[in-house]
Amino acid sequence: MSTVHVFAEIKANRGYENELESALCNLLEPSREELGCCQFELYRDKGVDDVFILQEVWISQRSLDMHMESDHFQSFLNSVQENQWIEYITPRTLNFLG
Template sequence: MATVHVFAEIKASEGYERELESALCGLLEPSREELGCCQFELYRDKSVSDVFILQEVWISQRSLDLHMESDHFQSFLTSIQENQWVEYITPRTLNFLG
Protein backbone atom coordinates (compact mmCIF):
# COMPACT_ATOMS: atom_id res chain seq x y z
CA MET A 1 0.00 0.00 0.00
CA ALA A 2 1.49 3.35 -1.06
CA THR A 3 1.50 6.35 1.23
CA VAL A 4 -0.28 9.52 0.09
CA HIS A 5 1.63 12.82 0.25
CA VAL A 6 -0.30 16.09 0.17
CA PHE A 7 0.94 19.67 0.10
CA ALA A 8 -1.84 22.22 0.39
CA GLU A 9 -1.18 25.91 -0.22
CA ILE A 10 -3.73 28.09 1.55
CA LYS A 11 -3.90 31.86 1.07
CA ALA A 12 -5.72 33.94 3.66
CA SER A 13 -8.19 36.57 2.56
CA GLU A 14 -6.86 40.05 3.20
CA GLY A 15 -6.96 40.87 6.90
CA TYR A 16 -7.79 37.32 8.04
CA GLU A 17 -4.30 35.88 8.53
CA ARG A 18 -4.68 35.44 12.30
CA GLU A 19 -8.09 33.81 12.07
CA LEU A 20 -6.92 31.39 9.40
CA GLU A 21 -3.74 30.54 11.30
CA SER A 22 -5.78 29.79 14.41
CA ALA A 23 -8.21 27.60 12.46
CA LEU A 24 -5.33 25.72 10.80
CA CYS A 25 -3.57 25.22 14.13
CA GLY A 26 -6.81 23.72 15.42
CA LEU A 27 -6.48 20.96 12.82
CA LEU A 28 -3.03 19.84 13.93
CA GLU A 29 -3.56 17.65 16.99
CA PRO A 30 -6.86 16.01 16.00
CA SER A 31 -5.44 15.21 12.56
CA ARG A 32 -2.20 13.82 13.98
CA GLU A 33 -4.23 11.52 16.23
CA GLU A 34 -6.18 10.02 13.33
CA LEU A 35 -5.54 6.44 12.35
CA GLY A 36 -3.36 6.49 9.24
CA CYS A 37 -1.78 9.91 9.76
CA CYS A 38 2.01 9.71 9.40
CA GLN A 39 2.67 13.46 9.24
CA PHE A 40 0.58 16.63 9.50
CA GLU A 41 2.57 19.87 9.65
CA LEU A 42 1.73 23.53 9.17
CA TYR A 43 4.09 26.15 7.77
CA ARG A 44 3.80 29.87 7.09
CA ASP A 45 5.62 31.35 4.11
CA LYS A 46 8.41 33.68 5.26
CA SER A 47 8.19 35.89 2.18
CA VAL A 48 4.40 35.95 1.74
CA SER A 49 2.86 36.23 5.21
CA ASP A 50 -0.69 35.37 4.16
CA VAL A 51 0.26 31.99 2.65
CA PHE A 52 0.26 28.76 4.67
CA ILE A 53 1.36 25.27 3.66
CA LEU A 54 0.03 22.02 5.10
CA GLN A 55 2.32 19.04 4.58
CA GLU A 56 0.52 15.76 5.09
CA VAL A 57 1.47 12.10 4.76
CA TRP A 58 -1.22 9.44 5.05
CA ILE A 59 -0.79 5.69 5.09
CA SER A 60 -3.40 5.27 2.33
CA GLN A 61 -5.93 7.11 0.21
CA ARG A 62 -8.63 5.67 2.47
CA SER A 63 -7.06 7.27 5.57
CA LEU A 64 -6.92 10.63 3.75
CA ASP A 65 -10.55 10.23 2.69
CA LEU A 66 -11.57 9.50 6.29
CA HIS A 67 -9.65 12.59 7.44
CA MET A 68 -11.51 14.74 4.95
CA GLU A 69 -14.82 13.37 6.29
CA SER A 70 -13.84 13.85 9.95
CA ASP A 71 -15.80 16.21 12.17
CA HIS A 72 -12.83 18.47 12.87
CA PHE A 73 -11.96 18.85 9.18
CA GLN A 74 -15.58 19.46 8.17
CA SER A 75 -15.89 22.04 10.97
CA PHE A 76 -12.74 23.76 9.66
CA LEU A 77 -14.20 23.89 6.13
CA THR A 78 -17.47 25.32 7.41
CA SER A 79 -15.66 28.01 9.43
CA ILE A 80 -13.43 29.18 6.61
CA GLN A 81 -16.32 29.24 4.14
CA GLU A 82 -18.78 31.03 6.42
CA ASN A 83 -16.21 33.62 7.51
CA GLN A 84 -14.53 33.96 4.09
CA TRP A 85 -11.08 33.61 5.66
CA VAL A 86 -9.54 31.94 2.61
CA GLU A 87 -8.79 33.39 -0.81
CA TYR A 88 -7.81 29.99 -2.21
CA ILE A 89 -6.71 26.47 -1.30
CA THR A 90 -4.52 24.57 -3.75
CA PRO A 91 -4.01 20.95 -2.66
CA ARG A 92 -1.39 18.91 -4.46
CA THR A 93 -1.24 15.14 -4.11
CA LEU A 94 2.31 14.07 -4.90
CA ASN A 95 4.11 10.86 -5.79
CA PHE A 96 7.14 10.32 -3.58
CA LEU A 97 10.17 9.65 -5.78
CA GLY A 98 12.93 9.12 -3.28
Protein backbone atom coordinates in the same frame (compact mmCIF):
# COMPACT_ATOMS: atom_id res chain seq x y z
CA MET B 1 -0.78 0.04 -0.44
CA SER B 2 1.35 3.18 -0.78
CA THR B 3 1.46 6.32 1.29
CA VAL B 4 -0.23 9.51 0.10
CA HIS B 5 1.73 12.77 0.29
CA VAL B 6 -0.17 16.06 0.17
CA PHE B 7 1.05 19.65 0.15
CA ALA B 8 -1.83 22.09 0.48
CA GLU B 9 -1.19 25.77 -0.17
CA ILE B 10 -3.74 27.96 1.59
CA LYS B 11 -3.96 31.72 1.06
CA ALA B 12 -5.79 33.87 3.56
CA ASN B 13 -7.99 36.74 2.51
CA ARG B 14 -6.37 40.05 3.44
CA GLY B 15 -6.88 40.83 7.11
CA TYR B 16 -7.75 37.24 8.11
CA GLU B 17 -4.25 35.79 8.42
CA ASN B 18 -4.40 35.38 12.21
CA GLU B 19 -7.88 33.84 12.20
CA LEU B 20 -6.85 31.36 9.52
CA GLU B 21 -3.64 30.49 11.36
CA SER B 22 -5.60 29.79 14.52
CA ALA B 23 -8.11 27.59 12.66
CA LEU B 24 -5.30 25.67 10.96
CA CYS B 25 -3.47 25.18 14.27
CA ASN B 26 -6.68 23.72 15.72
CA LEU B 27 -6.54 21.03 13.01
CA LEU B 28 -3.07 19.80 13.97
CA GLU B 29 -3.57 17.57 17.01
CA PRO B 30 -6.89 15.97 16.03
CA SER B 31 -5.50 15.21 12.57
CA ARG B 32 -2.26 13.78 13.96
CA GLU B 33 -4.29 11.46 16.19
CA GLU B 34 -6.27 10.03 13.28
CA LEU B 35 -5.72 6.45 12.24
CA GLY B 36 -3.43 6.46 9.21
CA CYS B 37 -1.84 9.87 9.76
CA CYS B 38 1.95 9.67 9.45
CA GLN B 39 2.64 13.42 9.29
CA PHE B 40 0.57 16.58 9.54
CA GLU B 41 2.59 19.81 9.70
CA LEU B 42 1.73 23.47 9.24
CA TYR B 43 4.04 26.14 7.83
CA ARG B 44 3.67 29.87 7.24
CA ASP B 45 5.52 31.35 4.27
CA LYS B 46 8.28 33.72 5.43
CA GLY B 47 8.08 35.79 2.26
CA VAL B 48 4.31 35.88 1.76
CA ASP B 49 2.64 36.45 5.11
CA ASP B 50 -0.83 35.30 4.07
CA VAL B 51 0.23 31.90 2.65
CA PHE B 52 0.23 28.69 4.68
CA ILE B 53 1.35 25.20 3.70
CA LEU B 54 0.03 21.94 5.16
CA GLN B 55 2.37 19.00 4.63
CA GLU B 56 0.56 15.71 5.12
CA VAL B 57 1.48 12.05 4.80
CA TRP B 58 -1.23 9.41 5.05
CA ILE B 59 -0.83 5.64 5.09
CA SER B 60 -3.43 5.28 2.30
CA GLN B 61 -5.94 7.15 0.19
CA ARG B 62 -8.65 5.72 2.42
CA SER B 63 -7.02 7.33 5.48
CA LEU B 64 -6.90 10.68 3.70
CA ASP B 65 -10.53 10.32 2.63
CA MET B 66 -11.55 9.56 6.21
CA HIS B 67 -9.63 12.64 7.38
CA MET B 68 -11.48 14.83 4.89
CA GLU B 69 -14.79 13.48 6.22
CA SER B 70 -13.82 13.87 9.90
CA ASP B 71 -15.80 16.20 12.14
CA HIS B 72 -12.82 18.45 12.89
CA PHE B 73 -11.91 18.87 9.21
CA GLN B 74 -15.52 19.52 8.18
CA SER B 75 -15.85 22.03 11.03
CA PHE B 76 -12.69 23.78 9.78
CA LEU B 77 -14.08 23.96 6.23
CA ASN B 78 -17.41 25.32 7.46
CA SER B 79 -15.72 27.99 9.61
CA VAL B 80 -13.41 29.26 6.89
CA GLN B 81 -16.21 29.32 4.32
CA GLU B 82 -18.70 31.07 6.61
CA ASN B 83 -16.13 33.66 7.68
CA GLN B 84 -14.54 34.03 4.23
CA TRP B 85 -11.03 33.64 5.66
CA ILE B 86 -9.58 31.88 2.60
CA GLU B 87 -8.86 33.21 -0.87
CA TYR B 88 -7.91 29.73 -2.11
CA ILE B 89 -6.78 26.24 -1.14
CA THR B 90 -4.60 24.37 -3.62
CA PRO B 91 -3.96 20.77 -2.54
CA ARG B 92 -1.28 18.85 -4.41
CA THR B 93 -1.04 15.08 -4.14
CA LEU B 94 2.56 14.13 -4.85
CA ASN B 95 4.50 10.98 -5.71
CA PHE B 96 7.44 10.52 -3.35
CA LEU B 97 10.59 9.96 -5.41
CA GLY B 98 13.26 9.56 -2.79
